[in-house]
Amino acid sequence: MTGSSPLALAAEALKGRGLLRADAAALPETAPGRPWFVSLLLGFSGWLAGLFCLAFFGVLLRPQSSGAYAAIGLLLLAFAYGLYRMPGSAFVEQVALAFSMAGHVALTIALAEGTDSAGGTAFGVALLQAGWLLVAPNRTARLLATFFGCIAWALSVRFAWWGHDFDHSRQAVSLGAALLGWFIVWGPAALGAWALVSSEPRWMAAGRARLLRPILSGLLLALTYGTLGSQPLQSLLFWEPEGPARTNWLALWPLLSVGAALLALAIAHALRSRALKGAAIAAALLHVFHFYMLVGTTLLTKSAIMAVVGLLLLASAALLERHGRAT
Numbered sequence: 001m002t003g004s005s006p007l008a009l010a011a012e013a014l015k016g017r018g019l020l021r022a023d024a025a026a027l028p029e030t031a032p033g034r035p036w037f038v039s040l041l042l043g044f045s046g047w048l049a050g051l052f053c054l055a056f057f058g059v060l061l062r063p064q065s066s067g068a069y070a071a072i073g074l075l076l077l078a079f080a081y082g083l084y085r086m087p088g089s090a091f092v093e094q095v096a097l098a099f100s101m102a103g104h105v106a107l108t109i110a111l112a113e114g115t116d117s118a119g120g121t122a123f124g125v126a127l128l129q130a131g132w133l134l135v136a137p138n139r140t141a142r143l144l145a146t147f148f149g150c151i152a153w154a155l156s157v158r159f160a161w162w163g164h165d166f167d168h169s170r171q172a173v174s175l176g177a178a179l180l181g182w183f184i185v186w187g188p189a190a191l192g193a194w195a196l197v198s199s200e201p202r203w204m205a206a207g208r209a210r211l212l213r214p215i216l217s218g219l220l221l222a223l224t225y226g227t228l229g230s231q232p233l234q235s236l237l238f239w240e241p242e243g244p245a246r247t248n249w250l251a252l253w254p255l256l257s258v259g260a261a262l263l264a265l266a267i268a269h270a271l272r273s274r275a276l277k278g279a280a281i282a283a284a285l286l287h288v289f290h291f292y293m294l295v296g297t298t299l300l301t302k303s304a305i306m307a308v309v310g311l312l313l314l315a316s317a318a319l320l321e322r323h324g325r326a327t
Contacts, residue, residue, distance in 0.1 A: 076103030119159035146218025
């Protein structure tokens with residue numbers, strides 16, 4: 001057994017303990033995965049290439065209606081699907097990602113022109129991402145579909161409930177409505193991520209990792225950066241607004257997202273993913289900064305809330321440390 005691979009040695013150990021049948025087929029050897037920072041760079045280049053691809057088709061075909069944009073979007077997604085089905089390589093995957101991005105942007109424009117509604121467009125994009133998630137035969141495509149689907153769902157709820165005007169200094173939203181809205185938006189993502197990580201041994205054994213692993217990673221990224229991604233630029237006001245300001249408890253959403261980022265951090269720790277843990281820690285810090293700079297409540301109220309949250313976090317850290325020593 002001197003020249004055996006680590007996977008073969010693990011299989012032999014499992015057979016010796018009776019956890020794997022003696023006549024079980026050999027476990028397939030897998031190639032080492034691509035480093036996360038390489039995937040991030042490739043994803044950025046895919047976005048950039050997708051925008052150029054969409055601009056090229058726009059100049060070439062000059063669409064003038066929502067139907068024309070929809071036809072271009074479906075055609076681009078069909079090209080992307082065909083490329084994803086080809087034998088894998090970094091170049092082919094990036095070309096497919098570029099066509100996919102351009103197709104989704106074209107279909108989003110078609111939805112915007114066809115519905116003439118911000119909420120309807122966002123909900124349509126959420127359904128589009130859900131459909132692409134089920135048919136796309138690529139891990140990166142599924143991860144991005146999950147992430148952007150969550151953001152589109154968040155925007156659809158906010159647009160439908162509070163309209164497209166997100167000026168926190170002018171709009172009054174009660175505390176109960178803000179809390180309920182946040183849990184409607186991000187509660188399903190948190191429950192979904194927790195359910196997936198809790199049932200990981202079952203779906204790994206059932207061979208569903210190619211589908212569910214990207215969904216889990218996308219949900220964790222949505223929990224960490226989803227609020228920032230679904231927060232329009234008007235919500236960040238670094239100057240004193242003119243006229244009387246109203247208390248808008250939507251300003252609590254970034255602070256609630258600190259809790260979501262910490263949940264994602266705990267799940268990423270269980271998955272032993274350093275990239276996701278780093279993303280969750282960075283997102284938690286960004287959410288604290290976002291909450292403090294967001295107009296909607298007075299600075300005194302925010303300071304008191306942050307002091308209470310800080311004490312709760314310190315108490316939680318002490319309990320976790322004590323639990324770790326006890327075990």
